[in-house]
Amino acid sequence: MPRTDLSALPIALSPLDGRYRAVVAPLIDHLSEAALNRARLRVEVEWLIHLTDGGVLPGAPRLSESERAHLRGLVNAFGAEDIAELADIEAVTHHDVKAVEYLLKRRLDAVPASVASAGPGPSVLPALHEIVHIFCTSEDINNLAYALTIRSAVEGVWLPAARGLVEDLTALAREQARTPMLSRTHGQPATPTTLGKEMAVLAHRLARQARRVEGAQYLGKINGATGTYGAHVVAVPGADWEAVARSFVEGLGLTWNPLTTQIESHDWQAELYSDVARFNRIAHNLATDVWTYISLGYFRQRLSAQGSTGSSTMPHKVNPIRFENGEANLEISCALLETLAATLVTSRLQRDLTDSTTQRNVGVALGHSLLAIDNIRRGLAGLDVDRARLEADLDAAWEVLGEPVQQAMRAAAVAGARGMADPYERLKELTRGKRVTPEAMREFISGLGMPDDVEARLLALTPAAYTGLAAHLVSHLDEE
Template sequence: MNSTLLTAISPIDGRYFKLTESLRYIFSEFSFLKYRLKVEILWFKKIIKMHKIIKIQKIEKKDILFIDNILNNFSIKDAIYIKNIEKKTNHDVKALEYFLKYKFSKSKKLSSMSEFIHFGCTSEDINNIAYALMIKDSLNQVILPFWSEIISVLKKYSIEYQNSAMLAMTHGQPATPSTMGKEFLNFYYRVQRQFFKLKKIEILAKFNGTTGNYNAYIAAYPDINWHIISEEFITSLNLTWNPCTTQIEPHDYIAEMFGCISLFNTILIDFNRDIWGYISMNYFKQISIDHEVGSSVMPHKINPIDFENSEGNLGLSNALMNHMINKLPISRWQRDLSDSTVLRNIGVALSYSVIAYNSILCGIKKLKINNTRLLKDLNNNWSVLSEAIQTVMRKYNIKNSYEQLKKLTRGKEISQTDIHNFISNLNIPDIEKQYLKKITPVNYIGLSIHIVEKESK
């Protein structure tokens, strides 16, 4: 193992290094520099396409290739070069601009045009687009694929367990039966809604100068419609153009995104706790892996650690995201820097989610339903049929139907014989008595199977 994994402060970069590797290529400091470099280069290329209007030289294909290679060949050495400049400037985007000018100095033609690097920009023009692109890539490449896999697994087990009748628990007490498949379906339906919602959230970006009014652009080229140029530039990146901002894009879309992800995570916390409980009740057994150890002193144990790990990391992720939801849409007047350090932790918040998603998928794969225990608990709880009996009694306008069943069953151990004797003495048609006597805790599952079949299509 690399020694740096053992010395990292954050478990994201240590213990869970492999699990968060996909996000490292998006949210690391190196990657952040590269995304910002991409924006600077694309803006420069946008400017030089306007060479006739702004009266600069037209550049050749070889010059475009030279510029593109600065980005394509961007290396750790380049990143260190930028960071060394930043030590002097104490400004990260200005350091990036100076780096790009240094690269341009190696081309005579580009060197003569280097003042059009970062032309008219405020740092936030570069940063907000870089973050938008990073977020877009993280959603498309990491988060949504994980969500899709989780949704697929929940759907799979809702179908596989659709006939596995189970004693439901309301307030932790025996209640009207369901099926394990229907319980999985409930979570499938909930997380799927958030999946569709997240996909619809627009990722916004702005490019309009220091206070959002194109002041510097108008000073230099008053006859150009910079508002249209801004829209063209943003939409060319497959982002949604925000036409009305201060110096910063207000981050409302990030709050919307984190609200959706946080709710998805909260639903999974609910799922983790339910499965943890079902394992405790022996409704699920966990597949034993020979080389694993459940306890340092109790050899018999197989702990539900995957669901516990998932719950803990989802909580950490949500804590960070909820802070960002409350913080990021707020900025003093036209700009303050309190958002800057918070934005740098977007990758951290998403990393805790990714760790949790890995754990929940790993945990589900180890589950093996224990139908014997499910049936035992159902057959030990005939009192749950009191709901059905008193409802049929109401159908025939039998007074105090509920109260009669309450007296028979509440707080008591009730057998099949007790239930059938009660039914036999009811003043209802014999056909209804026969129907009620066919109901058992195992088959009293309503439309649960039908719901799974319909909603899992």
């Protein structure tokens, strides 16, 4: 196709806006450029209302309920026409925040007659041009807008998905709490566990990180060009500007940062992105572990009613693509999140614009994480446990009982039993590099001269029964 013909087609450069758009679409309402501009408009509107309601500016009119509702309605109704008009204004201003300021002033001029003032006569809104954006640098608007949009994206979209993954994994852990499974430390057969306990470990880790994200603080400031309230104090010296700023920021549901340069320092963002990245890393561990369990045959992938294609040439295959997709997207998300966390904490002297470009990628970073979580959840939902395969692996690994036999010999020796010398070396000779049969293990136990109760306990032991408190440990998930 000639390149000139591509511009007429809805072809996306990013896979998040193309192939995977349906999964990440909920983030658009929070972290798109349009959502950012709506949040900027909200901050400008609320600042205008805050200053007039609080009587901060001598001579400023008080707004009526109708006027306040009209202003807030501009934010709620922000849509396609506003987005297009804003783009036209920005094409002239070459400044995104200034374009929002001018858009709001246009809307003040166009207030309908139905909007009533607090006193006689028409609405006072058209006369408020000079209060719009007063005492503000663009970063006063931006830092608050980003805090609002990032908070709403995390709390409204990312966290519900993350909690959903924890819930799915927790349900699997409880269901398989008593299903014995051969462990593999360093990839080698090791002390048995249960499938549920291993899933519980990952669920517990993910839940802990999700709680850290739930506890995130979203900071904001509105203190002028270098964070000194310099223009504020000169223009209106009688106002308590710190109190005005604090009440405004907290009124938006954010945490007030009292000490900043021109920018809010973005440390809270670095903290948040590090916590999300850590959740991602644990989810990546989950994906690789489940992938490995599938390769071992412990999980079977359930075929959908519509069928599923694995290899384009090998018809027998059903590939664990959900977990592989999850891995890849988590890696991309972590790379972006860690870059954001590393770069946003630094700004040259009182201000540089590196954060302006960087923050525009927050949606991409969370989008890849959201996509990965969705894939892993879908992958988990399509698994069945192959108990026969788990049992076969356990029954072929009687050498793992060398550990409890050795420890029982040690405990018996401490209790005064004779003939328990060199337990580690004796079990090493029996088991290392060898496939031990049930008969060989029981013969060894019977020849030790153990106290009768200890010998009976060991003779009754099998790899499948050697799971310790694994099943009980899953119940700790109930404490979270």
